[in-house]
Amino acid sequence: MPRQLEQSGxxxxxxxxxxxxxxxxxxxxxxxxxxxxxxxxxxxTRRLGTQPPWSAATRST
Structure with a gap:
């Protein structure tokens, strides 16, 4: 690996x-x-357990 890439992070x-x-x-x-x-x-992880916004609109009643 070129040292420039390694040193730049x-x-x-x-x-x-x-x-x-x-x-x-x-x-x-x-x-x-x-x-x-x-x-x-x-x-x-943050969104785990939240309902997606499109699920209410596409759910049949």
Missing amino acids: YVVQLNPKGAQHFTHADRYTTADIIAAEALIVSET
Whole structure:
């Protein structure tokens, strides 16, 4: 990995997973992907148990 990416904080190394005996077993992602996943989890958790706004309009009476 280029040092510029590593130093800028743009690239994040992930925890090892799977077979580690391969030559290139290191796994990386980007900081914006981690932030997006955290936002998805937090918003989903926050909305858990709330009724979606479209459910009342589409429910048959």
